[in-house]
Amino acid sequence: MDMLNSSLKEHAAFIREKKVSSKEMVSYYLERIEKYDKKLNAFITLNESVFQEAEEYDNRVAKNDDLPPFAGVPIALKDNMVTKGLLTTCASRILSNFIPPYDATIVEDLKKAGFLILGKLNMDEFAMGSSCETSYFKKTVNPYNTNYVPGGSSGGSAAAVAARLVPAALGSDTGGSIRQPASLCNIVGMKPTYGRVSRFGLVAFASSLDQIGPMTKNVSDSVELLKIIGRYDPKDTTSYKTEPFKYSNIFSNGIKGVKIGLPKEYFGVGMSDDVKKAMEKSIKFFADNGAEIVDISMPHTDYAVAVYYIIATAEASSNLARYDGVKYGYRAKSSDLEEMYCFTRSEGFGTEVKRRIMLGTYVLSSGYYDAYYLKAQKVRTLIKKDFIEAFKKVDFILTPTSPTTAFRLGEKSNDPLQMYLSDIYTISLNLFGGAGISIPCGFDSKGLPIGLQILGNYFDEDRLLSVAEFFENSNPFYRELPQNYK
Amino acid sequence: MGEKITDKDVKYIAKLSKLNLQDDEIGKFADELSNILKYIEKLNELDTSEVEPTSHVLDISNVTREDIHCRFITQEDALKNAPEEGYNHFKVPRIIE
Numbered sequence: 001m002d003m004l005n006s007s008l009k010e011h012a013a014f015i016r017e018k019k020v021s022s023k024e025m026v027s028y029y030l031e032r033i034e035k036y037d038k039k040l041n042a043f044i045t046l047n048e049s050v051f052q053e054a055e056e057y058d059n060r061v062a063k064n065d066d067l068p069p070f071a072g073v074p075i076a077l078k079d080n081m082v083t084k085g086l087l088t089t090c091a092s093r094i095l096s097n098f099i100p101p102y103d104a105t106i107v108e109d110l111k112k113a114g115f116l117i118l119g120k121l122n123m124d125e126f127a128m129g130s131s132c133e134t135s136y137f138k139k140t141v142n143p144y145n146t147n148y149v150p151g152g153s154s155g156g157s158a159a160a161v162a163a164r165l166v167p168a169a170l171g172s173d174t175g176g177s178i179r180q181p182a183s184l185c186n187i188v189g190m191k192p193t194y195g196r197v198s199r200f201g202l203v204a205f206a207s208s209l210d211q212i213g214p215m216t217k218n219v220s221d222s223v224e225l226l227k228i229i230g231r232y233d234p235k236d237t238t239s240y241k242t243e244p245f246k247y248s249n250i251f252s253n254g255i256k257g258v259k260i261g262l263p264k265e266y267f268g269v270g271m272s273d274d275v276k277k278a279m280e281k282s283i284k285f286f287a288d289n290g291a292e293i294v295d296i297s298m299p300h301t302d303y304a305v306a307v308y309y310i311i312a313t314a315e316a317s318s319n320l321a322r323y324d325g326v327k328y329g330y331r332a333k334s335s336d337l338e339e340m341y342c343f344t345r346s347e348g349f350g351t352e353v354k355r356r357i358m359l360g361t362y363v364l365s366s367g368y369y370d371a372y373y374l375k376a377q378k379v380r381t382l383i384k385k386d387f388i389e390a391f392k393k394v395d396f397i398l399t400p401t402s403p404t405t406a407f408r409l410g411e412k413s414n415d416p417l418q419m420y421l422s423d424i425y426t427i428s429l430n431l432f433g434g435a436g437i438s439i440p441c442g443f444d445s446k447g448l449p450i451g452l453q454i455l456g457n458y459f460d461e462d463r464l465l466s467v468a469e470f471f472e473n474s475n476p477f478y479r480e481l482p483q484n485y486k
Numbered sequence: 487m488g489e490k491i492t493d494k495d496v497k498y499i500a501k502l503s504k505l506n507l508q509d510d511e512i513g514k515f516a517d518e519l520s521n522i523l524k525y526i527e528k529l530n531e532l533d534t535s536e537v538e539p540t541s542h543v544l545d546i547s548n549v550t551r552e553d554i555h556c557r558f559i560t561q562e563d564a565l566k567n568a569p570e571e572g573y574n575h576f577k578v579p580r581i582i583e
Contacts, residue, residue, distance in 0.1 A: 234551065324504070334579060341504045378539050379537075381539060433543030433544065
C-alpha cells in the first residue's frame with residue numbers, strides 16, 4: 001500500500017476495505033509530521049482529538065456501518081478557517097489564543113463527508129503575503145529546497161501536501177494565495193468562482209475577492225473536494241444560488257477544437273527563461289492534441305496589481321477593524337479604553353498587516369476616496385470586461401501561475417512592492433471573479449517546480465478541471481516528490 | 487493623487503486605524519506608502535469617466551432571510567474567548583467616571 005502516491009478516494013478505500021485502520025493512517029501522517037515538520041514548519045496546530053475521532057470510524061468500519069465517502073481520511077486546513085474547539089490563529093498574535101465556538105461551513109461539509117481535521121496550517125498573517133514569511137509564529141519553507149519560500153499566503157497548505165504530511169488541504173485565494181504556492185510547491189491548487197464555496201467561517205481579508213479552494217496532489221483530488229464544498233450556503237450572503245458542483249470530465253476523450261487563449265500581456269518581461277520554456281512545451285501539448293491556440297489581448301492586465309492593492313487593502317482595513325481586544329483574541333493591558341484598542345492592535349498585528357490597514361484606511365479616507373477607491377473600482381470593471389471579451393473568443397486562458405519559480409527566503413521581504421508584483425499573473429482572476437487552477441508543468445534548472453495556470457469563466461469549474469486533468473494525465477509532474485520527503 | 491506621504495500623514499492615518507506606531511515605524515511607513523501610491527498612480531493613465539464601478543462581481547443584491555429567531559451559540563460559548571468578563575458580559579476598561 002503506497003499512501004504517498006494514493007488519491008483521496010484510494011485513501012478512503014484502504015480504510016473501508018480494512019487494509020489499514022483510520023487510526024493507523026492518522027499515525028502514519030503524524031509520524032511524517034514529527035519527522036519532517038521541524039524543518040518545514042507547515043503546521044501551526046495539530047488536532048489532539050484526531051485519534052479519538054479515528055477510533056470512532058474504525059469501530060463503525062468493524063461493525064460494517066454505512067459510512068460517509070471519506071470516512072476516517074485526514075485532511076488539514078489553512079489556519080484562517082474556523083474550527084470548533086480547535087485553535088484558529090490566522091498566523092497572527094491577535095488571534096493567538098482564539099478557540100472558535102463554531103465550525104465554518106466547509107468544515108461541517110468535510111466532517112459530514114467523513115474527513116478528520118488533522119491540523120491547521122501556517123500562512124502569511126491574515127493571508128497578507130506571497131511567501132508565508134509574515135506569519136507571527138514561523139516561516140514555512142519549500143520542500144523542494146528549504147532555502148526557498150513555499151509561496152503564500154497558503155504556504156503551509158502547499159508545503160504540507162507537497163511533502164505528503166497530509167493527503168490534501170484547503171487554502172484560500174484572495175489574489176493568488178492558493179495558486180501561487182501550489183505552483184511553487186508542485187501541487188494542484190484551485191480557486192473556484194467567487195460565490196461557489198461558502199465563506200462562512202473563513203476569517204475575512206478582502207470580502208469581494210476571498211474564496212476557499214482545494215490544494216491537492218492531483219486534479220482528481222481537487223474534483224473530489226470541490227464536490228463536497230462547492231455548494232450554495234444560505235449562511236453566506238455572497239454564496240451563489242446554483243446547483244452543487246458536479247464533475248462530468250467532459251474532455252476525457254480529448255480536447256480537439258477547444259479554444260485556448262494566450263494573452264500577450266502575460267508573456268512580456270519578467271517571465272524567467274525556465275518558466276517560458278515550460279510554458280512553450282505546455283502550449284505545444286495542447287496544440288498537438290487538437291486544441292486551437294488563439295492569441296488574445298487583455299489590455300488592462302498591467303493595472304491589476306494597482307487595483308488589487310487599493311481594493312484588497314480598503315476591504316481589509318474595514319474587516320480588521322473588529323480586532324479591538326474586547327470579545328476575543330489578544331488584549332493589551334491598559335486602564336483606558338481608547339489606549340487599550342490602540343495598544344492591542346499595535347502589539348497584535350505584524351508589520352505587513354499594519355501596512356495594509358494603513359494603506360486601506362488612507363485610500364478610503366475623506367478627500368481620497370474618489371481618487372483611489374472609486375478609481376480602482378472603475379478599473380476593476382475594465383479588467384472584468386477584458387475577461388468577458390476574452391471568453392467570447394476562447395474557452396480557457398493559459399498563462400504561467402508565477403513569473404518565476406520560488407525565491408529565496410528573505411529575498412523580497414524588505415520590499416513590499418516587489419513582493420506584491422510576484423502575484424502579477426494571479427491577481428486579475430480575483431478581480432474578475434472566475435475560476436482558475438494551477439497544475440505542475442515542469443521544473444527549472446535548479447529543480448524548483450513550475451506551475452501552469454488555466455483560467456475559466458464564471459462557474460465553469462466542470463470544464464476547467466477536466467481540461468486540467470487531460471493535461472495532467474500526459475504530464476504527471478506531480479509524481480516527482482521532493483527529494484528528501486519520499 | 488501623487489502626493490508624497492509625510493510623517494504627519496502617517497500619524498493621522500495611524501490614528502484613524504487605531505494603531506500606535508513607534509518613531510522608527512513612522513518614517514519607514516511614510517517611504518513605503520509613498521512608493522506604493524506612486525506605483526498606483528499609473529491608474530491615472532486610464533480615462534474612466536464613462537465607466538461604472540464594480541463593487542461585486544456577481545448579480546446578487548439585497549440578500550435577506552426570513553426574520554426567524556435562531557440561537558447560533560450560547561452566551562457561555564460567546565464569552566469563552568473574552569479577554570475579560572464580568573456579570574456574563576464582556577468587560578472593558580472604565581469609560582464613565
